[in-house]
Amino acid sequence: MIPEIGHFALIVALGIALVQTILPLAGAARGIPSWMAVARPAARAQFVFLFVAFACLTQAFAVNDFSLLYVASNSNSAMPWYYRVTAVWGAHEGSLLLWAFILSIWMVAVSFFSRNLPEDFVARVLGVMGFISAGFLLFMLLTSNPFERLLPAAAEGRELNPLLQDFGLIAHPPMLYMGYVGFSVAFSFAIAALLGGKLDAAWARWSRPWTAVAWMFLTIGIALGSWWAYYELGWGGWWFWDPVENASFMPWLMGTALIHSLAVTEKRGGFKSWTVLLAILAFSLSLLGTFLVRSGVLTSVHAFATDPERGLFILIFLGVVVGVSLALYAWRAPKVGLGGDFALVSREAMLLGNNVLLAVASASVLLGTLYPLIVDALGLGKISVGPPYFNAIFIPLMTPLIFLMGVGPVARWKQASVPELLARLRWALLVSVVTALLLPVALGKWSPMISLGLFMGLWIITSSLKNLWDVAGRNGMRGLAQGLVNVPRGYYGMLFAHLGVAAFALGVCISGGYSQEKELRMEPGQSVEMAGYNFRFDGVQDVTGPNYQAKQGVVQVSKNGKEILVMRPQKRVYLVQRNPTTEADIDAGFLRHLYVALGEPVSGEAWSLRLYYKPFVQWIWTGPLMMFFGGLLAASDRRYRLATRRAPDYTAQGAPAQPALAR
Amino acid sequence: MKARYLVPLGIFAVLVGLLWAGLYLNPREVPSPLIDKPAPEFTLPRLDDPAAQIARKDLLGQVTLLNVWASWCAACREEHPLLVELARTGQVPIYGLNYKDTREDALRWLNGLGNPYTASAFDEQGNVGIDYGVYGVPETYVIDRAGVIRYKVIGPLTEDNLENTVLPLIRKLQG
Numbered sequence: 001m002i003p004e005i006g007h008f009a010l011i012v013a014l015g016i017a018l019v020q021t022i023l024p025l026a027g028a029a030r031g032i033p034s035w036m037a038v039a040r041p042a043a044r045a046q047f048v049f050l051f052v053a054f055a056c057l058t059q060a061f062a063v064n065d066f067s068l069l070y071v072a073s074n075s076n077s078a079m080p081w082y083y084r085v086t087a088v089w090g091a092h093e094g095s096l097l098l099w100a101f102i103l104s105i106w107m108v109a110v111s112f113f114s115r116n117l118p119e120d121f122v123a124r125v126l127g128v129m130g131f132i133s134a135g136f137l138l139f140m141l142l143t144s145n146p147f148e149r150l151l152p153a154a155a156e157g158r159e160l161n162p163l164l165q166d167f168g169l170i171a172h173p174p175m176l177y178m179g180y181v182g183f184s185v186a187f188s189f190a191i192a193a194l195l196g197g198k199l200d201a202a203w204a205r206w207s208r209p210w211t212a213v214a215w216m217f218l219t220i221g222i223a224l225g226s227w228w229a230y231y232e233l234g235w236g237g238w239w240f241w242d243p244v245e246n247a248s249f250m251p252w253l254m255g256t257a258l259i260h261s262l263a264v265t266e267k268r269g270g271f272k273s274w275t276v277l278l279a280i281l282a283f284s285l286s287l288l289g290t291f292l293v294r295s296g297v298l299t300s301v302h303a304f305a306t307d308p309e310r311g312l313f314i315l316i317f318l319g320v321v322v323g324v325s326l327a328l329y330a331w332r333a334p335k336v337g338l339g340g341d342f343a344l345v346s347r348e349a350m351l352l353g354n355n356v357l358l359a360v361a362s363a364s365v366l367l368g369t370l371y372p373l374i375v376d377a378l379g380l381g382k383i384s385v386g387p388p389y390f391n392a393i394f395i396p397l398m399t400p401l402i403f404l405m406g407v408g409p410v411a412r413w414k415q416a417s418v419p420e421l422l423a424r425l426r427w428a429l430l431v432s433v434v435t436a437l438l439l440p441v442a443l444g445k446w447s448p449m450i451s452l453g454l455f456m457g458l459w460i461i462t463s464s465l466k467n468l469w470d471v472a473g474r475n476g477m478r479g480l481a482q483g484l485v486n487v488p489r490g491y492y493g494m495l496f497a498h499l500g501v502a503a504f505a506l507g508v509c510i511s512g513g514y515s516q517e518k519e520l521r522m523e524p525g526q527s528v529e530m531a532g533y534n535f536r537f538d539g540v541q542d543v544t545g546p547n548y549q550a551k552q553g554v555v556q557v558s559k560n561g562k563e564i565l566v567m568r569p570q571k572r573v574y575l576v577q578r579n580p581t582t583e584a585d586i587d588a589g590f591l592r593h594l595y596v597a598l599g600e601p602v603s604g605e606a607w608s609l610r611l612y613y614k615p616f617v618q619w620i621w622t623g624p625l626m627m628f629f630g631g632l633l634a635a636s637d638r639r640y641r642l643a644t645r646r647a648p649d650y651t652a653q654g655a656p657a658q659p660a661l662a663r
Numbered sequence: 664m665k666a667r668y669l670v671p672l673g674i675f676a677v678l679v680g681l682l683w684a685g686l687y688l689n690p691r692e693v694p695s696p697l698i699d700k701p702a703p704e705f706t707l708p709r710l711d712d713p714a715a716q717i718a719r720k721d722l723l724g725q726v727t728l729l730n731v732w733a734s735w736c737a738a739c740r741e742e743h744p745l746l747v748e749l750a751r752t753g754q755v756p757i758y759g760l761n762y763k764d765t766r767e768d769a770l771r772w773l774n775g776l777g778n779p780y781t782a783s784a785f786d787e788q789g790n791v792g793i794d795y796g797v798y799g800v801p802e803t804y805v806i807d808r809a810g811v812i813r814y815k816v817i818g819p820l821t822e823d824n825l826e827n828t829v830l831p832l833i834r835k836l837q838g
Contacts, residue, residue, distance in 0.1 A: 519775030
């Protein structure tokens with residue numbers, strides 16, 4: 001009975017979504033206030049019904065209702081309760097429900113935090129979001145109903161893919177979808193602005209906090225996915241340029257460009273049509289990512305169900321949403337007009353550089369991801385594009401981007417001067433170059449790439465600190481505390497996010513350059529030295545988990561003759577699916593990870609083991625965490641709250657009061 | 664309406680066309696031209712010994728699996744334990760085609776994860792891979808005694824396709 005309630009709730013939600021699309025959009029076009037007023041209650045009602053549907057599916061997992069096909073395919077009564085509940089989004093149908101549910105959360109958020117926006121604007125935004133929601137709900141009901149019954153019921157479920165039974169996978173999809181779907185808000189704002197013909201600075205100001213929040217969730221979602229791959233796939237890599245990873249990375253790159261472009265539109269009234277295009281593209285890439293993952297046009301380690309019918313539906317939906325948006329853009333954007341002009345050396349120009357580099361990076365990832373498909377579609381044969389392509393593309397694109405990251409925030413709007421920039425940044429430049437050249441020598445291994453990577457990280461840190469000093473330390477040391485308090489949160493948000501990039505760059509560079517690894521055969525009692533640590537292999541035990549059997553290696557780690565910890569890497573075989581998985585044991589320190597993975601039994605009691613010492617690898621994920629907080633700080637800047645309370649009579653050309661603070 | 668504002672729409676239309684075509688191509692599907700055709704000729708250095716060679720004729724006279732792999736390939740890690748297990752049972756000799764890899768990485772990989780291969784050919788440039796129509800790594804070919812390709816798995820081997828398709832076919836061919 002409960003699954004039928006869920007199914008019914010989905011159908012009702014679809015009906016509400018259609019009403020929410022048609023009435024407010026038509027009302028805004030014809031100026032009928034009562035039709036526009038439907039938008040908010042409809043969005044909230046939709047949320048309630050999707051919440052009910054989601055709760056019903058969760059309940060089915062919790063009580064092991066194997067009369068539901070989706071539960072029987074993805075769960076098992078031996079699985080611990082927390083994996084059963086999170087298996088709700090472990091496969092196709094449930095992920096879609098999560099997608100739709102999260103979209104309704106964003107709609108409710110818009111309905112509450114939009115009290116001071118013009119009525120017709122809110123009606124259009126929620127109308128567009130309602131249309132997106134209707135598309136996904138229709139897709140779910142027609143091709144991927146999670147509430148489909150399996151009669152007679154299965155006695156036992158098939159179990160969730162063991163690789164997904166993991167903390168990383170509990171948190172990864174919700175965060176990622178919050179980001180993906182969150183870009184629908186910026187997208188809907190852009191479409192609403194195009195429809196209303198008012199692409200002004202106020203529109204950019206309203207969009208900024210929403211974009212920042214979506215971006216920070218996407219950032220943390222991608223980082224969690226990478227962290228999961230790092231420890232769960234059992235071989236110490238953290239990014240594989242897999243099509244599914246790329247599908248989340250493309251909107252991230254585009255969204256990052258959007259955040260910066262919005263700043264120019266808000267502050268200077270420039271880049272308007274470009275910003276609106278970025279807002280459309282960021283969400284389009286989220287939809288494209290959904291299509292790529294859900295349609296099975298690409299092979300990937302994330303082997304999801306593939307079904308051309310589903311793919312066709314998403315493709316048509318993608319074509320309608322993106323096609324109509326881009327047509328609207330082609331129709332309305334030419335009337336927008338240009339913003340104020342700016343010199344070749346100015347903050348606008350540097351942000352334009354940032355935008356171009358990020359857009360090119362995103363296009364390159366798209367090309368690399370789709371290239372096998374394109375070649376195949378043109379009948380030229382089947383090929384694959386590996387990490388070598390992406391690495392070759394990314395280093396030349398990211399190097400100038402990071403250089404701009406140091407200069408941009410220091411530069412003045414409209415017109416900056418090179419000698420002045422040089423004067424302000426010379427110490428930052430000198431310190432980072434010298435350190436980047438000398439530090440590797442001190443660490444005993446130098447290479448051009450290590451120095452380049454160190455320079456990038458240090459350059460961001462030194463130039464950011466210099467910038468902070470310029471902003472907060474105008475009254476010298478004594479006024480510093482007050483200066484730091486006076487700096488707006490948005491500025492700290494930028495600083496944090498940029499320092500996050502620095503932490504990430506340092507993590508990649510140092511762990512890439514100075515990691516040590518040993519892959520060797522070890523007898524019980526045998527020990528080996530690596531990077532000052534002594535690893536003693538104490539044999540392998542049998543361990544039984546709730547739904548798996550495991551071989552567990554015992555490795556005693558000591559440093560300077562003192563035993564510091566015991567590591568227990570496992571090889572598991574799950575009872576239902578019989579797939580072996582590797583559970584590496586990681587001692588995650590801030591400055592280094594020790595990583596031990598159990599290989600194969602070699603002979604007798606001997607096993608092959610892989611030991612890694614990875615300095616600073618933690619920073620690869622600390623960086624995105626800092627970016628997350630940066631986004632949080634930026635989105636919670638009080639001027640956005642003030643802005644929404646004030647009447648939207650803000651003019652585009654209004655010069656910011658403090659140019660050095662403006663971001 | 665200025666033409667340049669139509670550029671994004673144009674690009675998108677082309678993209679949708681390609682994706683549309685892509686929907687009806689199954690990336691895991693066997694390209695039919697290769698099935699039941701003699702496996703293409705190749706002669707390559709052995710992975711573990713650059714001086715020694717391995718060629719198509721070494722595979723003849725027995726049913727073999729030819730597994731295309733690389734140390735940079737995530738899905739290969741996933742299927743590797745199955746290959747190791749299969750090699751241990753001795754049901755079928757497994758030859759490896761190490762594809763677009765470096766010798767150092769590939770050997771370290773085998774040392775760490777176990778080596779299921781009777782021998783691995785080292786296809787550094789991926790030329791043999793092109794002859795075999797390798798779409799993505801990993802791929803696995805079932806080749807019969809006469810050197811004819813009988814089946815091809817694109818993507819990782821799984822418990823399911825191994826038990827239900829590949830092994831029954833091998834037993835039949837060994838028959």
